[in-house]
Amino acid sequence: MSAKPKIAFFDFTSCEGCQLTVIDALQTHLGLLDLVEIVQFREAMSEKGQNYQIAFVEGSCTRKSDEARLLAIREQASAVVALGACAHLGGVNSMKNRWPIENVQTYVYGQNGKDAYESYPARPISAVIKVDAVIPGCPIDRHEFLRVVQMMLQGRTPRLPDYPLCVECKLRENACLNTLGILCLGPITRAGCEAICPSYGDGCEGCRGWHPEANFDYMREILRGHGLSDHEIDARFTMFNHYQMEQMSGHAPLSEAVAPVTDTSLPTSSFAAPKED
Amino acid sequence: MIPNLTTTTTPRAYNGHTSIYLPTIATIEDVHNETELEKIYTVRLPGGQNLGHTPGQFVMVSLPGVGEAPISVMSSPSRTGQTFRLCIRNAGDLTNVIHQLKPGDKVGIRGPFGRGFPVDLYKGKDVLIAAGGLGLAPARSLIDEILDNRANFGRLIILYGARSPAEILFRDALAEWNERDDVESLLTVDRPDEAWLGHVGVITRLFEHIQVNPYHTVAITVGPPVMYRFVVMELLGKGLTPEQIWMSFERRMKCGVGKCGHCQVNHRYSCQDGPAWTYAEALAFEEAL
Amino acid sequence: MSLYILSKEKLPAFVEALQAGFRVVGPVRTPTGFAFEEITQADQLQLDYTTTILPPKKYFLPQRETLFKYHTGSNPEGAQSVDVEPVFQDVQPTVIFGMHTCDMSGIMLYDKVFSEGFRDEHYMTRRDKMVIIGIECLHPCDDASFCKDMGTLTAPPIYDLHMTEVDDDYLIDTGSEKGERLLLNYSEAKMATTDHMQRLGRVLSAKWPRFRMRLKMSKDQTPSLLTLGYNAHIWEELGERCLACGSCTNVCPTCFCFDVQDELDINMQDGERVRVWDSCQLHEFALVAGGHNFRESKASRVRHRLMRKGKYIKQVHGLSGCTGCGRCERACLVDITIPGTLNALHDEMKVESGV
Numbered sequence: 001m002s003a004k005p006k007i008a009f010f011d012f013t014s015c016e017g018c019q020l021t022v023i024d025a026l027q028t029h030l031g032l033l034d035l036v037e038i039v040q041f042r043e044a045m046s047e048k049g050q051n052y053q054i055a056f057v058e059g060s061c062t063r064k065s066d067e068a069r070l071l072a073i074r075e076q077a078s079a080v081v082a083l084g085a086c087a088h089l090g091g092v093n094s095m096k097n098r099w100p101i102e103n104v105q106t107y108v109y110g111q112n113g114k115d116a117y118e119s120y121p122a123r124p125i126s127a128v129i130k131v132d133a134v135i136p137g138c139p140i141d142r143h144e145f146l147r148v149v150q151m152m153l154q155g156r157t158p159r160l161p162d163y164p165l166c167v168e169c170k171l172r173e174n175a176c177l178n179t180l181g182i183l184c185l186g187p188i189t190r191a192g193c194e195a196i197c198p199s200y201g202d203g204c205e206g207c208r209g210w211h212p213e214a215n216f217d218y219m220r221e222i223l224r225g226h227g228l229s230d231h232e233i234d235a236r237f238t239m240f241n242h243y244q245m246e247q248m249s250g251h252a253p254l255s256e257a258v259a260p261v262t263d264t265s266l267p268t269s270s271f272a273a274p275k276e277d
Numbered sequence: 278m279i280p281n282l283t284t285t286t287t288p289r290a291y292n293g294h295t296s297i298y299l300p301t302i303a304t305i306e307d308v309h310n311e312t313e314l315e316k317i318y319t320v321r322l323p324g325g326q327n328l329g330h331t332p333g334q335f336v337m338v339s340l341p342g343v344g345e346a347p348i349s350v351m352s353s354p355s356r357t358g359q360t361f362r363l364c365i366r367n368a369g370d371l372t373n374v375i376h377q378l379k380p381g382d383k384v385g386i387r388g389p390f391g392r393g394f395p396v397d398l399y400k401g402k403d404v405l406i407a408a409g410g411l412g413l414a415p416a417r418s419l420i421d422e423i424l425d426n427r428a429n430f431g432r433l434i435i436l437y438g439a440r441s442p443a444e445i446l447f448r449d450a451l452a453e454w455n456e457r458d459d460v461e462s463l464l465t466v467d468r469p470d471e472a473w474l475g476h477v478g479v480i481t482r483l484f485e486h487i488q489v490n491p492y493h494t495v496a497i498t499v500g501p502p503v504m505y506r507f508v509v510m511e512l513l514g515k516g517l518t519p520e521q522i523w524m525s526f527e528r529r530m531k532c533g534v535g536k537c538g539h540c541q542v543n544h545r546y547s548c549q550d551g552p553a554w555t556y557a558e559a560l561a562f563e564e565a566l
Numbered sequence: 567m568s569l570y571i572l573s574k575e576k577l578p579a580f581v582e583a584l585q586a587g588f589r590v591v592g593p594v595r596t597p598t599g600f601a602f603e604e605i606t607q608a609d610q611l612q613l614d615y616t617t618t619i620l621p622p623k624k625y626f627l628p629q630r631e632t633l634f635k636y637h638t639g640s641n642p643e644g645a646q647s648v649d650v651e652p653v654f655q656d657v658q659p660t661v662i663f664g665m666h667t668c669d670m671s672g673i674m675l676y677d678k679v680f681s682e683g684f685r686d687e688h689y690m691t692r693r694d695k696m697v698i699i700g701i702e703c704l705h706p707c708d709d710a711s712f713c714k715d716m717g718t719l720t721a722p723p724i725y726d727l728h729m730t731e732v733d734d735d736y737l738i739d740t741g742s743e744k745g746e747r748l749l750l751n752y753s754e755a756k757m758a759t760t761d762h763m764q765r766l767g768r769v770l771s772a773k774w775p776r777f778r779m780r781l782k783m784s785k786d787q788t789p790s791l792l793t794l795g796y797n798a799h800i801w802e803e804l805g806e807r808c809l810a811c812g813s814c815t816n817v818c819p820t821c822f823c824f825d826v827q828d829e830l831d832i833n834m835q836d837g838e839r840v841r842v843w844d845s846c847q848l849h850e851f852a853l854v855a856g857g858h859n860f861r862e863s864k865a866s867r868v869r870h871r872l873m874r875k876g877k878y879i880k881q882v883h884g885l886s887g888c889t890g891c892g893r894c895e896r897a898c899l900v901d902i903t904i905p906g907t908l909n910a911l912h913d914e915m916k917v918e919s920g921v
Contacts, residue, residue: 031832150830154343155377156370163848166811170897171629171843173620175598176813178899187809187899213810213849213864218900296652297684298633298826298839341636341648342830342837346855369855383638383648502858529854531826534684537844538823539851541870544878549683563796564860564870 005153008040008052009083010073012059012066013093013122017139018084019043019058025142032146035153054079054152056135060086060093062122074129079152082124082131083145085138085207090243092138093122097242123243133158138207138240141193161191164211165204169195177203183226185236188214207240216253230255297534300339300385306360307380312444315411316376317351318363322386325359328352332419333393333499333525333553337533338363339385344371347530347548350389351414353421364414364446390533394419394497394523394553402495403431405487407508409438409480409500413446415525416499420454427459434487435462438480438500442466442473461487480504484511491516499525506566509556519557526551526565567746570738570755571762572729577736578608580753584661588697591625592663593618602662613664613731617707617893621669621819622662626676626693631655632838633688633826639835653838654691661697661748666707668889670700670725671718672819675885679822682883697744702730704773710892712905714777716785718889730766737766780905782912785886788876795911796869804907805865807900812845814871814894814902820879820887821845846870872907 009019023044026032039049055077061070074080085091096104101121105114125131135141135148148158161167165186169176177184177198184203186195190211197204216237223233234254238245245252294301307319322328328336330350339345346369352361367376378384396419404423408416416435423430435454439445445466454462463483465476476483480500496517498508505524512522528540528547540547543562559565572580584590585608593615594603600615602622632653641647665673680689700721703713713719721728726745729736737758740746749755758766783791815821825844830837844851847867852860861867879887888904895903 029832035832035834146832147830150832150834153834154374154830156343156374159370162850163845164809164811166809166813167816167845167848170619170811170813170816173601173618173624175596175619176897176899180598187811211810215807215809215900218807218809222899294652295687296634296654297686298688298841299650299652302648302650339839341638341650341839342828342834344828345826345839366855372855382646385648385650501856502860527854527856527858528860529852531824531844534686536679536684536686536822536824537826537841538846539825539844541846541874541878543873544881 004035004037005054006039006049006052007036007054007056007149008038008049008077009043009056009058010040010069011042012057012070012087012125013062014059014084014086014091016043016058018135018137021139021142022056022083022145025145028142029146032149036149050076052077054081054149056081056083057087057125058083059125060090060122061125061128062093062120063118064120065118067128070125070128079132080125080129081133081135081148081152082126083135084140085136085209085240086122087125088134088136089209089240090122090124090127091207091240094242094246095239097121097246098238121243127243134160136160136190136208137193138205141196143194144192162212163191164214165189165191165193165195165198165208167191168193169198172199174198177201178222178226181226183223183228183236185219187222188216188219205239206237209241209244220253298387298532300337300341300345300387302383303386305378305380305382305384308378311364311446314368314444315364315366315446318365318375318378318384319360320363320384320386321360327359328357328361328389330354330357330361330389330418331393332396332422333415334389334391334418335415335530335533335548335552336363336386336388337390337530338365338371338375339387340371340374341385343374345385345387345531346371347390347533349415349418349525349552351417353418353425355422355425364411364417366411387533391548391552392550392554394525396422399423399495399497400429401431403434403489403493405432405434405436405489405494405496405512407436407438407480407483407496407498407500407512409498409504409508410440410444411446412499412501412504412525413437416497417447417450419497420450424460431493432489433460434489435460436480436483436487437462437464438483438504439464439466441468442470463487479507481507481511484515489515489517491518491521495521495523497523497525502527509566512556519560520555522556523553524556524559525553526559528552567740567742569758569763569766570740570749571758572736572738572749572753572755574731574734574736576754577611580749580755581605581608581611581663583752584748587659589658589660590663591622591660605663611663613701613729615664617666617711617891617896619893619897620817621672621891621893622665623669623672623676623819623822625656625660625662626673626696627689627822627824627843628656630840630842631688632840635836635838637836654688657692657695659695659697661699663699664701664729665698665725666703666891667700667721668703668713668716668718668891669819670698671716671722671886671889672891673698674722674724675820675879675883675887676822677724678883678885697726697748698724698741699745700725700728702728702770702773704731704769704776706777707892708896710895710903711777711890712780712892713890714774715779715781715905716886716888716890718886718891719774719777730769732762732765732769735762737762780909782909788908789880791908791911791915792873792877794915796873798911798914800907800910800914801865801869804868804902805863807902808847808864808868809900810847810849810864810867811899812847813897813899815845815847816843817893817897818875819889819891819893820875823851846874868902872904875904876908 186204309317531537535549680686725741824841875888
């Protein structure tokens with residue numbers, strides 16, 4: 001029997017929930033350990049093997065200094081997999097990109113602490129290194145994780161569903177939340193999670209990113225029907241996907257400019273998060 | 278007469294299986310690297326059973342654990358004994374894995390499926406075959422069938438367009454056709470390299486070099502979807518009628534047996550009623566061209 | 567085949583008696599409406615239900631169905647080996663209770679699709695074990711219904727039993743010997759008298775005015791309308807609106823398209839090939855390996871669905887591709903409807919031809 005492929009897990013700016021899902025998957029699918037050898041997984045073990053072929057990276061890149069570590073991982077691994085929404089999209093961390101970074105630092109660490117901690121606009125790891133596969137979601141879906149690992153071991157390139165969540169939701173015969181007065185971004189969000197949130201009555205927030213044909217104009221119409229202002233709809237569209245909207249520059253389907261304002265006084269912006277009641 | 282489009286058979290079992298979706302496990306006997314992108318596989322069904330296909334038909338090739346895809350049969354029935362050949366381009370998830378297979382490895386085969394080229398209708402006629410790219414593989418099943426029954430047909434004209442010299446398929450066969458007095462073959466490449474001395478340009482450029490008797494000719498064209506419209510215009514320009522022009526329609530096929538809906542062209546299923554259609558039939562379908 | 571009468575209060579006993587030998591599926595109440603589900607108690611049955619999100623087709627063609635199992639390995643000489651074994655899923659005696667006439671029309675189409683040409687034994691062996699008990703629709707489900715336009719407001723000849731509520735009784739027609747046997751063996755149904763038949767006739771004739779017509783043309787005109795309107799402007803407008811979510815096809819009682827996928831066990835050696843519902847409204851549906859997509863635009867996909875519903879299915883199978891159940895209309899968040907589309911097409915063609 002030839003040596004099992006060695007895999008390693010790394011975390012950047014994240015809650016590590018995706019790695020917890022991996023640990024969960026290992027408990028329900030012990031056979032995974034017959035297929036691969038885990039050489040580094042801070043969440044689960046103390047050893048730190050450096051000789052790995054597949055690197056799973058959770059978290060977004062939010063500091064200039066993160067880039068060197070990512071490049072080192074890329075250098076070593078023959079394949080890099082983005083694990084979860086933060087690594088895949090930038091995720092909720094990218095919400096801070098709505099404001100100038102100085103404002104965010106001041107807001108979080110105060111006037112005295114703002115220079116003590118390094119930060120820059122959050123980005124997916126694909127903005128820094130080449131990524132071979134993606135496991136979307138916040139957190140990831142354990143079955144999708146297993147599928148992606150299997151496909152990579154088969155020498156295949158894992159592919160994501162390129163249709164909206166509504167497909168999976170309908171197959172489960174869920175009543176459409178948007179018709180029940182609960183707002184749901186399922187129609188523009190990439191499927192693959194078996195519509196887990198809508199199945200429990202919670203509207204989709206778009207954590208898996210948009211599907212390639214996302215119809216933002218008519219999604220906006222649907223959300224207006226829920227009584228949301230354009231400003232609030234923009235906030236929904238950018239909760240997990242702010243970085244993507246930034247990348248679309250002038251074509252972003254937002255009602256207001258997405259680029260951060262340059263006013264450095266306080267974290268206010270022409271495009272800010274919806275106010276808490 | 279053109280064979281009836283409607284399937285009326287209701288077999289309870291197919292290829293000896295109760296399930297029409299169950300593949301027969303076949304063995305790869307040989308793998309030949311044809312070009313950078315294409316490999317030719319020699320496949321043997323259990324017991325060396327003959328595939329029993331007609332030119333232009335396809336089989337569903339599957340790798341359990343990966344998936345299944347339609348592949349045209351490259352062998353002519355005349356050259357199919359205990360094995361048959363498939364020319365497979367590395368163009369997707371499944372074919373990428375197929376390209377990693379070695380002799381002795383197993384593949385699942387279902388089929389042959391579909392309506393191929395009705396060779397009997399072509400007997401006694403001049404046959405013009407215009408193939409583009411990988412389309413030469415299904416065309417090959419017809420060409421070899423004609424060559425092996427050469428006396429039954431009139432002229433055999435083969436026009437072949439490849440993207441670049443490196444992508445030219447079946448160089449041995451092309452050389453053989455070139456040598457023969459009873460085959461008129463012309464080859465063009467779209468993107469020549471410095472060493473290329475032959476015709477340059479898309480396949481339609483070759484039509485100016487041939488003349489046909491429109492009363493006595495059938496044309497068969499196989500190639501990428503974009504090619505058909507232009508080849509048909511050339512053929513009509515030579516006086517052929519839509520009924521004399523046959524084409525093979527590649528579509529996404531997931532089942533091969535007319536159920537899954539993917540290969541639908543208007544109300545017809547390409548996997549059953551095609552892939553070979555006349556241009557006259559295709560004209561009635563808004564979706565065909 | 568005869569007409570029987572069973573008093574409403576005797577129905578639960580019939581259902582419970584059937585449960586001894588069958589899985590009984592029927593419309594039950596859910597937090598948001600109704601759904602076809604396996605019932606454990608007779609009082610779960612809601613025969614006065616309106617509509618369901620998914621039609622009962624899910625019991626005939628499950629959302630996910632295993633076609634065969636495979637095992638890959640190597641023999642003692644080291645050569646690769648592959649074994650495959652067909653699986654016939656969910657083949658068990660099942661009574662589908664309370665199917666509306668539109669949904670029975672959908673199953674009539676399925677029966678043709680899966681038996682004609684290559685016979686699909688996965689469907690057919692399951693179907694052979696199914697007993698269909700229909701219920702006559704006396705009121706429209708809601709405003710989305712257009713069954714009257716589509717001619718599906720009366721029971722198609724595929725039921726084993728068909729019930730009509732007449733006052734405190736059900737008048738039950740037997741469509742098959744199997745149905746009649748079940749009714750006589752498991753219930754206290756009695757032969758209907760001429761008086762019962764008269765009452766049934768009155769109930770049936772009284773129901774038609776309650777259903778409205780929504781199409782500006784007859785259903786027999788839809789194939790030619792769609793042919794003429796192939797290049798109409800409306801497709802572009804609808805394509806712009808469409809969310810490409812596939813909900814319209816997933817909830818449709820006549821949609822049967824499927825994708826075929828391989829699933830792999832954790833040992834990477836065993837697994838299953840499955841078919842799952844697919845939708846012509848999704849981008850990948852007509853995409854081939856070389857990268858060409860035969861229906862790249864949403865407009866072409868919306869048009870294809872309407873063509874299939876109003877023309878192609880009829881051309882191939884001789885039955886309507888649309889049952890007028892209204893489910894696609896209820897499921898669409900951007901208000902793309904079959905009556906709306908056909909009527910708009912009708913208007914557009916009228917203007918174009920100067921009529």
